[in-house]
Amino acid sequence: MDGVLVHEGERVPGADRFVDTLIASGRRFLVLTNNSMYTPRDLAARLAAAGLRIPESSLWTSALATARFLDSQRPHGTAYVIGEAGLTTALHDIGYVLTDRQPDYVVLGETRSYSFSAITTAIRLIGAGSRFIATNPDPTGPSALGLLPACGSVAALVTRATGVDPYFVGKPNPLMVREGLNTLGAHSETTVMVGDRMDTDVVAGIEAGLETILVLSGMTTADAVERFPYRPSRVVASVAELVDELEHTPKPADAG
Numbered sequence: 256m257d258g259v260l261v262h263e264g265e266r267v268p269g270a271d272r273f274v275d276t277l278i279a280s281g282r283r284f285l286v287l288t289n290n291s292m293y294t295p296r297d298l299a300a301r302l303a304a305a306g307l308r309i310p311e312s313s314l315w316t317s318a319l320a321t322a323r324f325l326d327s328q329r330p331h332g333t334a335y336v337i338g339e340a341g342l343t344t345a346l347h348d349i350g351y352v353l354t355d356r357q358p359d360y361v362v363l364g365e366t367r368s369y370s371f372s373a374i375t376t377a378i379r380l381i382g383a384g385s386r387f388i389a390t391n392p393d394p395t396g397p398s399a400l401g402l403l404p405a406c407g408s409v410a411a412l413v414t415r416a417t418g419v420d421p422y423f424v425g426k427p428n429p430l431m432v433r434e435g436l437n438t439l440g441a442h443s444e445t446t447v448m449v450g451d452r453m454d455t456d457v458v459a460g461i462e463a464g465l466e467t468i469l470v471l472s473g474m475t476t477a478d479a480v481e482r483f484p485y486r487p488s489r490v491v492a493s494v495a496e497l498v499d500e501l502e503h504t505p506k507p508a509d510a511g
Contacts, residue, residue, distance in 0.1 A: 256288040256298075256314075258451030258473020259494060266305040267472045269495025274307055276501045283439045284313060287432075289391035289425040289455065291318035291364035291406070292339040315435045317390040317425030318342040318364060322349045323434055324424050325388065329359055334388075335380055337373050337409075338364025342390065355380065363413065363421065364390040365406050374413065381417045391425030393455070426455040432463040449494060451475060457487045470494055 260270040277284050286302075286309055293301065295311040302309050318338070322345035325332060331350045335358040336343055342364040343353060361377045381387050394407040410421050425431050436443060443464035450456020451473025460467040469487040471477055472494070480490060491497065 256286050256302075257290070259449055259470055260286065260307055261302065261305050262473060264301075264305065266307060267493055267495075269493055269498065271306050271308075272498050273494040273501070274309060276498050278308075280501055280506055282501070282506055283441055285315040285435045285439055286313055287315050287426065287435060287450075287456075289317045289365075289393050289406075290396070291316055291321070291342045291345075291390040291425075292366065293341045294344050295319070297341065315431075315438060316341055316345075317431060318345040320431040320434050321362065321364075321388060321390050321424040322346050322351070324430065325349070325351065325360065325362075332359040334358050334360040334362045335377060335385065336362045336364070337366065337369070337377060338362065338390070339366050357383070358385050360388050361385045361413075362388045362390070363406060363410055365396070367403075369404075369409055374409065378413055378416045381413065381419050387413070387417070387419050387421040389421035389423050392423040392427070393425075427459040427462070429459050429462040432459050432465070436463070447488075449497070453480060453483045453485075453487070457483075458485060460487075461485055468497070 260267055295314040298314050299309055299311045318341040326349040333352045333354050334346055335355050336346065336353050346353065355376055358380060361380050389406055389410045392407040393405040395402040396405040414420050436446060446465050447468060448456060448460030448465045449468045449470060451470050453475045457467045457469055467487040469475060469490045470493050
């Protein structure tokens with residue numbers, strides 16, 4: 256989502272045509288984001304305000320992926336959560352109870368108001384045996400005023416205090432991509448990952464067996480691509496360059 260369709264809340268030029276062409280062509284797609292703060296309904300409204308008409312069912316967040324992972328590991332469990340409505344709603348929806356009394360998990364997500372008191376509670380619970388889960392490893396996130404500390408940075412603080420590393424569910428963990436493929440009912444051989452970050456989007460796509468397209472409208476610059484030991488299948492300036500190709504390429508029978 257960020258850096259591909261929107262950048263600091265503004266629509267990337269041509270992103271609306273790209274999304275409209277995906278829908279008109281009948282191709283199945285998911286918009287992935289490591290941001291766990293918002294529910295799909297909230298995100299759909301925010302994207303609509305930027306001129307992008309994306310249904311809730313086409314939004315896949317690290318919060319949803321985390322909830323699905325926990326449901327597969329320990330159904331109807333308990334968790335102490337640091338995060339916003341996107342994460343707490345996803346956990347409630349799978350039947351989890353949110354508590355600070357001997358929870359099965361401490362789950363750390365994104366928020367713009369990390370509380371010292373809440374982080375202290377998390378550290379004590381992990382020290383007492385709760386398992387440590389984090390929605391995503393991103394150390395920073397963008398804002399209109401510059402970079403902000405993100406989930407990965409706060410997770411590092413908790414790890415430093417407890418000696419316990421979290422299990423990160425979001426990108427670059429290919430688990431998030433594979434769960435997205437299951438949601439789409441798509442196959443890796445006919446699905447493409449389009450992302451703006453080599454260290455999350457592209458590597459996650461490669462490890463999930465997808466073709467990968469890096470767009471230069473977000474975090475990774477053209478010069479930075481050569482620093483990585485892996486490469487995307489293609490590099491384009493933005494999704495605007497893909498519109499004509501979508502319009503003139505027949506959709507495979509199992510297109511995602």
